[in-house]
Amino acid sequence: xxxxxxxxxxxxxxxxxxxxxxxxxxxxxxxxxxxxxxxxxxxxxxxxxxxxxxxxxxxxxxxxxxxxxxxxxxxxxxxxxxxxxxxxxxxxxxxxxxxxxxxxxxxxxxxxxxxxxxxxxxxxxxxxxxxxxxxxxxxxxxxxxxxxxxxxxxxxxxxxxxxxxxxxxxxxxxxxxxxxxxxxxxxxxxxxxxxxxxxxxxxxxxxxxxxxxxxxxxxxxxxxxxxxxxxxxxxxxxxxxxxxxxxxxxxxxxxxxxxxxxxxxxxxxxxxxxxxxxxxxxxxxxxxxxxxxxxxxxxxxxxxxxxxxxxxxxxxxxxxxxxxxxxxxxxxxxxxxxxxxxxxxxxxxxxxxxxxxxxxxxxxxxxxxxxxxxxxx
Numbered sequence: 001x002x003x004x005x006x007x008x009x010x011x012x013x014x015x016x017x018x019x020x021x022x023x024x025x026x027x028x029x030x031x032x033x034x035x036x037x038x039x040x041x042x043x044x045x046x047x048x049x050x051x052x053x054x055x056x057x058x059x060x061x062x063x064x065x066x067x068x069x070x071x072x073x074x075x076x077x078x079x080x081x082x083x084x085x086x087x088x089x090x091x092x093x094x095x096x097x098x099x100x101x102x103x104x105x106x107x108x109x110x111x112x113x114x115x116x117x118x119x120x121x122x123x124x125x126x127x128x129x130x131x132x133x134x135x136x137x138x139x140x141x142x143x144x145x146x147x148x149x150x151x152x153x154x155x156x157x158x159x160x161x162x163x164x165x166x167x168x169x170x171x172x173x174x175x176x177x178x179x180x181x182x183x184x185x186x187x188x189x190x191x192x193x194x195x196x197x198x199x200x201x202x203x204x205x206x207x208x209x210x211x212x213x214x215x216x217x218x219x220x221x222x223x224x225x226x227x228x229x230x231x232x233x234x235x236x237x238x239x240x241x242x243x244x245x246x247x248x249x250x251x252x253x254x255x256x257x258x259x260x261x262x263x264x265x266x267x268x269x270x271x272x273x274x275x276x277x278x279x280x281x282x283x284x285x286x287x288x289x290x291x292x293x294x295x296x297x298x299x300x301x302x303x304x305x306x307x308x309x310x311x312x313x314x315x316x317x318x319x320x321x322x323x324x325x326x327x328x329x330x331x332x333x334x335x336x337x338x339x340x341x342x343x344x345x346x347x348x349x350x351x352x353x354x355x356x357x358x359x360x361x362x363x364x365x366x367x368x369x370x371x372x373x374x375x376x377x
Contacts, residue, residue: 001062002193005075005082007031007097008089008208009041009065015173016160017086017121019049020181022060024195029078030065034353041065047171052284055213057172068100079104080307084119084192087131088158091298098134106139109146115190117152119183123216125208125303128187129155155313157208159215161279163287177273182207206262207217209309210269213254215276217305221322222280223251223292225330234367238277238317247277251320254309256318261320290337296330297340302362306330313367328376332357353377 004021006013009030022027032038033229041064046055066074069085071246079085079101089097090141108116118135122128132153135142159180162173181197184204192200201207219234226237237243251273259266267336279285299305306327331353335341348356357363363370 002026002083003078003081004028004083005031005078007085007087008039008093009181010088011162011165011173011175012160013059013088014047014164014171014178015049015175016158017088018063018182019058019060020195020197021084021086022062023197026083026191027062027064027226028060029082030060030063031068031075031078032065033067033069035067035070038065038067038186044171044202048169050172050174051177052174053280054177062091064079069281072100072103075100076104076107076182080108082116084117086118087120087127089122091122091127094120094122094127094131095134095156098131099138101131102135102138104270105135106143106149109143110149113150115150115230117154117190118189118191119156120160121156121181125212126143126155126206150189152189154184155204156184157182157204157309157350157361159211161285161287163285164291170203176279176282178279179211180211202263206258206264210258210262210264210272212305213258213309214251214273215279217254217309217323217340218247218251218273218276219280219292220299220330222247222304223289223332224326226331227291227333227335231289233286233288234292235281235283237289238281244277246322246325249279250326251276252324253313253318253320257309257313257316260316261312282333290335293330293333293335293341293342294338296333296338296344297360300327300330307361307363310369317344319372320369321372324372325376326362327373331360331373331377 002025004026006018009032018028030041041063046061048059050057063136063360067271161176165174182199182201185200185202222234222237225243231237248295255269258264313320333341334345357370357373358365
């Protein structure tokens, strides 16, 4: 049986990538540091996935788990024997798994010369490339030379809503029906066996930005605007006419950019946007506003979902009015349960809003984007 190593045994890992790998005939070894979760997976050897709104459950078999803190040697051996390695752990955690991956690759390359692809399935641009850079920091020069020939880090774009949830059944995870997993064919080393639900594409950046600037930008926009109006969850916020109209204005701005930049078919893209709106309006998929809005420091960064499309639109002579409005709302996100929100608010108190706009968005004082955001504050 083919073997997959997947970092992250949480709801997204089990309910999305782990599910697809298992159904493609892989034994999936989950890697996590949550001891109770690891124990449950090993004791049961299976779990169920349920699509919201449907009664039937999909059983996922041939799974096991490794606690990377307690049993690092088993993890290294799993990497040596793996046919594919994937992650779904969150962008900020990639650097923490890199050392173990590097150790595993060093051991593998000494004994196993078959190609291996490592795919970071994260909500970020170029996740696999980011992980590769962290891994290479931990490799010796001779291993790097071999790794360049044998180890691929193809970037990926992933999309499936898996809300925070509590279920009575152990390991059960409920997910939306929609799922998308696009992988950059140019980054693949050797061959990846066909995995139903995973699509190899020649121009991944187009799909990454389509997803990032439609799904992630839309979701974040709704959350930051909803927080300002006191809404607690996304589907309830989507009943507010002002928020829906603002979300549609955001999508109009990002759609103009995406269609112009990548020559997407306007009608096909329109349906993609409409699907996103329906997903966010679905009460089964609704998430807490503060959870969707969390991490404003990252979401306001120059290469992420709010500032990147706004900057690109300005470069094309456009005026991203609603994106600027959302960026201003993100800077005012003061939820004290989010460390990044607390950091931004403390910086504003000590240095002022003008300094905060420049620091967290990268927009230089006096620039068009700076002035547009400041106006909306």
